[in-house]
Amino acid sequence: MKANKTFLLILMVVAALVGLYFVPQMSVGKTDLRKVCIWSDVSGDEGAQSAANGLNQEDAPAVQPLYKARPDSIPEGMIPIEEIADSMGYNREMDRFYAALDSADSRIVRIAYFGDSFIEGDILSASLRDLLQEKFGGRGVGFVDIHSPNAGFRTTVMEFSEGWDEYTAVDPKERGFDPKLQGINGRYFIPQGTASITMRGQQRVYAEHLDTMYSATLYFTPDSIEPQIEYSINKGEYKPLEPRGSYAEYALDEDTDAVQSKSPLIARTVNAKFGRINMKVNGGGRYYGLALEGRKGIVLDNFSMRGSVGYHLGMMPMKTLKRFAKLRPYDLIILHYGLNMASPTTRTYKPYCDKFKDCINRIRKAYPQASILLVSISNRDNRTVSGEYATLKGVQELVTAQQEMAKEKKIAFWNLQQAMGGSGSMVKMQQQGQANRDFAHINFQGGKVLGKLFFDVLMNGKMNYDRRESEKILVDSEE
Numbered sequence: 001m002k003a004n005k006t007f008l009l010i011l012m013v014v015a016a017l018v019g020l021y022f023v024p025q026m027s028v029g030k031t032d033l034r035k036v037c038i039w040s041d042v043s044g045d046e047g048a049q050s051a052a053n054g055l056n057q058e059d060a061p062a063v064q065p066l067y068k069a070r071p072d073s074i075p076e077g078m079i080p081i082e083e084i085a086d087s088m089g090y091n092r093e094m095d096r097f098y099a100a101l102d103s104a105d106s107r108i109v110r111i112a113y114f115g116d117s118f119i120e121g122d123i124l125s126a127s128l129r130d131l132l133q134e135k136f137g138g139r140g141v142g143f144v145d146i147h148s149p150n151a152g153f154r155t156t157v158m159e160f161s162e163g164w165d166e167y168t169a170v171d172p173k174e175r176g177f178d179p180k181l182q183g184i185n186g187r188y189f190i191p192q193g194t195a196s197i198t199m200r201g202q203q204r205v206y207a208e209h210l211d212t213m214y215s216a217t218l219y220f221t222p223d224s225i226e227p228q229i230e231y232s233i234n235k236g237e238y239k240p241l242e243p244r245g246s247y248a249e250y251a252l253d254e255d256t257d258a259v260q261s262k263s264p265l266i267a268r269t270v271n272a273k274f275g276r277i278n279m280k281v282n283g284g285g286r287y288y289g290l291a292l293e294g295r296k297g298i299v300l301d302n303f304s305m306r307g308s309v310g311y312h313l314g315m316m317p318m319k320t321l322k323r324f325a326k327l328r329p330y331d332l333i334i335l336h337y338g339l340n341m342a343s344p345t346t347r348t349y350k351p352y353c354d355k356f357k358d359c360i361n362r363i364r365k366a367y368p369q370a371s372i373l374l375v376s377i378s379n380r381d382n383r384t385v386s387g388e389y390a391t392l393k394g395v396q397e398l399v400t401a402q403q404e405m406a407k408e409k410k411i412a413f414w415n416l417q418q419a420m421g422g423s424g425s426m427v428k429m430q431q432q433g434q435a436n437r438d439f440a441h442i443n444f445q446g447g448k449v450l451g452k453l454f455f456d457v458l459m460n461g462k463m464n465y466d467r468r469e470s471e472k473i474l475v476d477s478e479e
Contacts, residue, residue, distance in 0.1 A: 067088060067090075067471070067472045069085070069088060069090055069471070070089075070467075070468075070471070072460075072464040073460075073464060075460065078419075078456070078457065078460060079414070079415050079418050079419035079457070080457060080460060080461065081094060081373065081412050081414045081457055081461050082403070082406070082412065082414070082415070083412045084407065084410050090468065092412075093371055093372065093410065093411050093412040094332075094371045094373065094412050095465055096331065096369060097331050097332040097370075097371035098461065098462045100331040100332075101136055104136040104137055104138070104296065104297050104298060105137060105296060105297075106296060107296055108138070108293060108294070108296055108298075108299050109136065109138075109297070109298055109299070109331050110142070110300075110328070110329065110330045110331055110332075111132075111299070111301065111330065111332045111333075111334065112301050112330045112332070112333045112334065113125045113128075113301065113302055113303060113334045113336065114303045114310065114313065114333070114334065114336065114337075115302075115304050115305075115334075115336035115337060115375075116304065116305060116306065116307070116308050116309070116337050116338075116339050117304065117305075117306040117307070117340075118304075118336065118339055118378060118441060118442070119302060119304045119336065120153075120304040120306055121154040121155070121304070122141070122154050122155070122157075122302050122304075122447075123442060123443070123446075123447040124442065124446075124450050124451050124454070125300060125302045125304075125447075125451070126141075126155070126205070126206065126302075126444075126447060126451070127447050127448045127450075127452060127455075128300065128451040128454050128455055129141070129142075129156075129206075129209075129298065129300035130206040130209060130451075131451065131455040132298040132300065132458075133209045133297060133298045134208075134209070136298050137296060137297030137298065138209065138293075138294050138296070138297025138298035138299055139210070139212065139214065140201075140209070140210065140213040140214075140291075140292035140294055140299065141156045141157045141210060141292055141300075141302070142293060142299045142300055142301040142302070143184075143185065143219075143289045143290075143301035143302075143303070143328075144159060144199060144290055144291070145185055145189075145288075145289050146161060146164055146166075146187075146189040146287045146288065146289055146290065147159075147161040147166055147197075149166075155202070155444070156202070156205060156206065157199060157200075157201070157202065157292065158198075158199065158202050159197075159198070159199050160197075160198040160199075161195070161196065161198070162195060163191055163192045163193065163195030163196060164189045164190070164191060164192065164195050164287075165189065165190045165191075165192060166187065167182075167187065167188050167189070167190070168186065168187045168305070169182060169186040169187070169305065169308065169312035170186075170306065170307040170312075179312065179315035179316065180315075180317055181221075181286060182312065182315070182316055182320075183219065183265075183286075183288030183289065183316075183324070184303070184316070184320075184321065184328070185289055185303050186303070186305050186308070186312040186316075187288065188286040188287065188288060189286065189287045189288070190284070190286055190287070191281045191282075191283070191284070191285075191287065193282070194280065194281065194282045195280075195281045196278065196279065196280050196281070197278070197281075198276070198277070198278045198279075199216075199276070199292060200275055200276035200277070201213060201275045201276070201292075211275055212273060212274070213274060213277075213292045213293060213294060214272070214273055214274075214293065214294050214295050215269055215270065215292075215293050215294070215295070216231075216269065216270045216274070216277045216290055216291065216292055216293075217267050217268065217269040217270075217291045217293070217328075218241070218267070218268045218269075218287070218290050219265065219267050219287070219288045219289055219291070219324075219327070219328070220265075220266055220268075220285055220286060220287040221264065221265050221266065221285055221287075222283070222284070222285040223283070223284040223285050225283070226266070226283070226285075227281055227283020227284060227285055228240070228282040228283055229241040229268070229279060229281050229282075229283075230280045231278065231279045232277070232278040232279075233270065233272050233274040233276065233277050233278075234274050234275060234276055235278075238278075238280065241268050241270070241279070264323065265320060265323040265324065265327065267327040267328070277290075277292075291328070307340055308337065308340065309338075309340050309341050309352065309356075310335065310337040310356055311355060311356070313335075313362070313363065314356075314358045314359040314362055316362075318365070318366065321362060321366040322366045324366075325366045325367050329367070329369070329370075330370045331369075331370055332370060332371045332372075332373065333370050333371070333372050333373070335359075335360070335363075335372065335374050335375065336375040336416075337356075338376065338377025338378075338398055338399075338402065339377060339378070339380070339440060339441075341377075341398060342380060342392065342395045343394045344392060344394045346397075346398075349397060349398050349401035349402075352401070353401050353402070353404075353405045356405065357408070357409060360372065360374075360405075360409045361409075364409075364411075371412065372411040372412065373412040373413070374405070374406040374411055374412065374413050374414070375413075375414050376399045376402050376403065376413070376414065376415050376416050377398050377399060377416070378417060378420060378440075378442075378450075379391055379395065379416075379417045379420055379421065379422060379425045379426045380392040380395050380426060380439060380440045381424060381426045381439040382439065389427040389439070390423050391417075391422065391423040391424075395417060396417070399415060399417045399418075414454075414457060416450075419457070420450060426439045426440065427439055429442060429446050429449070433445055434446030434449055
């Protein structure tokens, strides 16, 4: 009896649905009610029904496949680079640099390493450069200041210069430094009538990549008329560095530096195989540096400045910065400051970070194609009241502030203070002959240790990037 009632109920429902099929389509307000068709799945009427509802199946938006990246593979004990990714794990800050490394066999991949005295004399950056050049090719030390008071301290290039007045961002005001005139290195040099430069490779350290170069580029801003510049390679005869002429032919460029008679930033390159290059300058203008490079592979520029907290990066005219970006583009820009800011008496680092954020904004605007990596202050140790050594108060607070700043500006961040071992690590390096007795600065042996650490972190990031890209392509091809 119950089965008969159930069958009768089903029959009545089917009859009602069939009857509704013949009812004209209706609307409630602005909403169209869907026409009832219980056999559309087998009759093929679904397409007709969709058309009746104003949506052709061919016009329906395509569903794009979403590929979710697997978690990165990180070796035990490694402090990786921190990056913000999208919801699927892609589009990270360092991706542009990792992608650029794949083209190092056919072009120059440039890295700018800005920092304070921690990397002065090419400490740390020399080891990082050598390891990158060993893996991806490349020659030369990159950008070298026209004159350096620490030329005898730096072992990666032999540099001699005479006849220059130097102006630096950390000079006292009475020295006359004008931030509007600085180059990307935070300095500028003015010849005293006739001035000279000599730079050559050497065979003491990293000789395989530093003894011979294939190009030398001079960066300068002339007065109204380009000065007379001559060069000699490998002690050969001097030749003019052409072309010369009025600044007017360059002033048409919208990115030229409008400071001082509308004179632009100019780059003049000597293309030749050489181990030594001499230049003589007779005339006015401002000079910044000479870049020694190969034809392809890695070039890493060391822009160290003792006593700096990095503020000078925000004082350079944007037109100058953009002009440098045009003449000397970078694929990775490393910002590494903090030694001159950390203090046990500093209560907050917000004012420092607020000002440094402007530096990041300006670099991002001038170099939109580059990856930007903020490296934290290194560890600093001091003796506690109990006689033991521990991290200087203020260091950890600054690291946290730098980490939050990088996150806010959506750039990459590497916690060097933790990567090198955290509290007590600088004392340990000093005991092993890798750091100075101030427990704040490393020496060249320590530079090799931290340079290798930095290299391994970058290569781990590159490995994870390659895996993400290959898996995405694999899934895409399977679709």
